[in-house]
Amino acid sequence: MLIRVKKASDCSESEVIDESVYLNRRQFMKVTGGAVLGAGTIGSVSAALQGGNPLVPSSSLAPAFQNIIETPYGADEKAAPFDVATSYNNFYEFGYGKNDPKERATQFQTSPWTITVEGEAEKTGVFNLEDIIKESMLEERIYRLRCVEAWSMVIPWVGVSLGDVLKRFAPTSKAKYVYFETLYDPKQMPGQNGNGLDWPYREGLRIDEAMNPLALLAVGMYGSVLPNQNGAPVRLVLPWKYGFKSIKSIVKIRFVETMPETTWSMLAPSEYGFYANVNPNVDHPRWTQKQERRLPSGVLFPNVIETKMFNGYEDEVASLYSSMDLSRFY
Ligand code: MTE
Numbered sequence: 001m002l003i004r005v006k007k008a009s010d011c012s013e014s015e016v017i018d019e020s021v022y023l024n025r026r027q028f029m030k031v032t033g034g035a036v037l038g039a040g041t042i043g044s045v046s047a048a049l050q051g052g053n054p055l056v057p058s059s060s061l062a063p064a065f066q067n068i069i070e071t072p073y074g075a076d077e078k079a080a081p082f083d084v085a086t087s088y089n090n091f092y093e094f095g096y097g098k099n100d101p102k103e104r105a106t107q108f109q110t111s112p113w114t115i116t117v118e119g120e121a122e123k124t125g126v127f128n129l130e131d132i133i134k135e136s137m138l139e140e141r142i143y144r145l146r147c148v149e150a151w152s153m154v155i156p157w158v159g160v161s162l163g164d165v166l167k168r169f170a171p172t173s174k175a176k177y178v179y180f181e182t183l184y185d186p187k188q189m190p191g192q193n194g195n196g197l198d199w200p201y202r203e204g205l206r207i208d209e210a211m212n213p214l215a216l217l218a219v220g221m222y223g224s225v226l227p228n229q230n231g232a233p234v235r236l237v238l239p240w241k242y243g244f245k246s247i248k249s250i251v252k253i254r255f256v257e258t259m260p261e262t263t264w265s266m267l268a269p270s271e272y273g274f275y276a277n278v279n280p281n282v283d284h285p286r287w288t289q290k291q292e293r294r295l296p297s298g299v300l301f302p303n304v305i306e307t308k309m310f311n312g313y314e315d316e317v318a319s320l321y322s323s324m325d326l327s328r329f330y
Pocket residue numbers: 085088089090091092093145146147148182201229230231242243244245246247248249
């Protein structure tokens with residue numbers, strides 16, 4: 001059964017996926033209880049990082065970046081409207097409703113922001129975000145985001161290659177995986193006070209996945225700084241994996257020797273794997289992954305499309321998994 005909604009910008013998760021899928025996932029959670037950024041446009045990011053997120057009203061989005069390196073990624077894609085991408089979010093630290101993060105993250109402090117780097121690397125410590133992200137590295141990449149809940153969007157991100165950043169910490173030969181953690185601050189993040197996920201939100205990648213050129217450390221979208229609800233000030237974007245791997249508001253990076261525990265696979269290992277590569281041939285135990293609703297999508301005329309292997313990024317990432325049987329769940 002599908003639920004009617006009034007307009008695309010108001011769309012709820014239940015608009016785009018079967019209601020039982022939506023309710024089941026929520027139900028499940030209930031019961032289980034270098035360079036300083038310089039002048040120019042990057043200055044506005046710097047300002048953002050130092051003085052709060054200057055997200056302009058969605059109706060008058062002002063670009064915050066100039067001189068972003070254009071890349072061929074997604075040049076032929078039609079991006080979702082900004083309002084949809086910023087009001088239909090999963091950021092459970094701010095609530096489980098799709099519009100909750102936008103409503104509840106307005107006061108979220110994203111500056112100053114530090115990232116602790118630890119584990120199997122030569123350069124570890126606490127770094128200011130603006131010392132990690134270099135203006136000259138900022139690229140725009142238009143990627144498809146495919147949520148495990150079977151909806152998807154095309155989003156133009158602004159960020160830097162994750163691998164380029166990680167290499168600067170000189171991971172040792174023992175660094176087989178890399179672990180990421182979101183801020184834990186229940187005072188600011190009301191969702192962390194409730195039952196549901198085991199906070200802080202945790203994610204991980206095999207080191208070669210993290211080094212793949214597609215992996216992005218994003219600080220912006222639609223040419224401007226990341227809205228809080230989209231994971232400000234810095235998040236992962238891993239377009240060949242289900243969206244839950246793209247962890248938001250990162251405060252910790254740890255290089256480790258063994259596969260780290262991750263939030264969703266700890267909660268439900270048979271439903272959310274560590275790898276979580278988009279795979280239309282392996283259904284979620286409770287719903288199909290063969291198709292997806294590409295947002296914006298109406299109820300009467302849902303925009304249903306076929307899901308592609310690795311979300312269509314097979315050429316770029318399939319070699320990472322050549323030794324795996326892709327008909328199995330990982
Ligand atoms: N990161 C944190 N810290 N908390 C979350 O709840 N949700 C994930 C991912 N990153 C999540 C998160 C899920 S399920 C998805 S689909 C994407 O963020 C959604 O990103 P978006 O809201 O920018 O579209």
